[in-house]
Amino acid sequence: MQKKTGPRTPRITIREVASDAGVSVAAVSKVLRDAYGVSEALRAKVQASMEKLNYRPLASARGLRGRTYTIGLLLPDLRNPFFADIFDGVTSALARTQYQAMQGISVTASELVDAMIDRQMDGLILIGPNEMAERISEIAHRVPLVLIGHHEPGDESFDTVNNDDQLGARLVVRHLHANGYRRIAMISLARASTVVSQRELGYRLEMVDHGLGSDTLIIRSTQVLRDVQLAVRRLLESDNRPDAIFCWTDLIAIEAISVATELGVSIPHDVAIVGYDNTMYCDFAQHRLTSVDQSGELLGIQAARLLVERIEGRTAPEHFVVTPRIVARASSAKSSRTSKSGQDR
Incomplete structure (x- = not known):
């Protein structure tokens, strides 16, 4: 049997607020509209009555006066x-x-x-x-x-x-290059946007600046989990596997870490992984994900x-x-394959 609900509590009106505060309805209206010239004393008196009576103005009514806040x-x-x-x-x-x-x-x-x-x-x-x-x-x-x-x-x-975004991508390539990585691939978004376009451009430009233009590789994927997994698998199982992967967002980078772990690919010894956004999950011990902080x-x-x-x-x-700035963590630590002399492999 459905339980009956009691009658609704009548909604407090602006007139009741005005009566309780001892002011006019027009004065209450001015306080609600934050009108010019309202004194602090009047504002405090009206707000005290509103709190006492638990008055809440209707958004629709405020909209009729020009603003809903x-x-x-x-x-x-x-x-x-x-x-x-x-x-x-x-x-x-x-x-x-x-x-x-x-x-x-x-x-x-x-x-x-x-x-x-x-x-x-x-x-x-x-x-x-x-x-x-x-x-x-x-x-x-x-x-x-x-x-x-x-x-x-x-x-x-x-x-x-x-x-x-262009600078953020440049910082990623710069960071990886400094740590000894050369075959740096990027996983980007299949759906075009100005954000991913700028990150792709920054990646390409920085690769060329470091003489790595011939190693430039951009793989585009949707954000559907299976599509991301397939994209990462193709990279990690290819004959010319990259030694670093730059993912356009942390969400994709974390999935890349999962796929690499499943395949027995060591991070960062076999492949470095870098994300973008520096979300809270980057600090988790199982990820230790280097990322671009854009606040x-x-x-x-x-x-x-x-x-x-x-x-x-x-x-x-x-x-x-x-x-942006790079927040370096273990997922992109210095490559063990870099010679002690600091020269490229």
């Missing part, structure tokens, strides 16, 4: 732990404001973007957007917009927050800052870039 954060994937770092940064930055972030996950963000705009969210942050330039421009002209992981700003209607939390903090500024009226574009 909600922003949409769109992630392309829930499995990649790097996106959690970005989300932490966004929520940390918004903690000092009235804004709340609503999270959505979608590889193709179009329908979700429209849904968030229809729900009157004040602005959007898109991570690694897989949208055409025309579509991004259209979104930016409908709602304040910040993109994370997008290296083609295109117009001045939105802001971007990026890691210097996901900082990316999130800056994206939230820029979006709030856009919502508050700034129109001039800003493009914030994080400088």
Whole structure:
């Protein structure tokens, strides 16, 4: 038998808050809108009554007054732990404001973007957007917009927050070369994006700079587990097996470590492995994964800052870039095959 629920507690209204605080409804409305000229004494009195009565303004009603104090954060994937770092940064930055972030996950963000705009969210942050330039421009002209992981700003209607992805890939090749590795392969993403394109370019350029252009090898894979495993197996079982593998993200690098371990390939003695993002799993003893730190939390903090500024009226574009760094761990330790004299093999 289904248990009956009691009657719902009536929702506290703005009039009840005004009555409890001994002020007008208009005064409460001004506090809620954070209107200009509201004294600290009035604000404190109204907020005390709101807390006492457990008053929560309806987001829909706030939207009718012009602002809902909600922003949409769109992630392309829930499995990649790097996106959690970005989300932490966004929520940390918004903690000092009235804004709340609503999270959505979608590889193709179009329908979700429209849904968030229809729900009157004040602005959007898109991570690694897989949208055409025309579509991004259209979104930016409908709602304040910040993109994370997008290296083609295109117009001045939105802001971007990026890691210097080309430099990050260069740092990987530079690090591996310094440790004695020469046949350095890269596992990249099958789906094109400006982020992976920049990392591939940095990899190629640095390989050429070190005279390793003929050893350049890029294998592209989806993020489906089986596809990644097959790509890594092909590399490790090839006749001319690379002595180092650079993976475009830690999620792929950790799977590469698993496949190598299963095949009895020693890391880093037989093959070095390097990831990108420096997520928390890199420090695990079974991984000890060298990775590129691009500070996901900082990316999130800056994206939230820029979006709030856009919502508050700034129109001039800003493009914030994080400088990456290599965090070296055991997975790319100095090659034992390098001669003591330091010369190439």
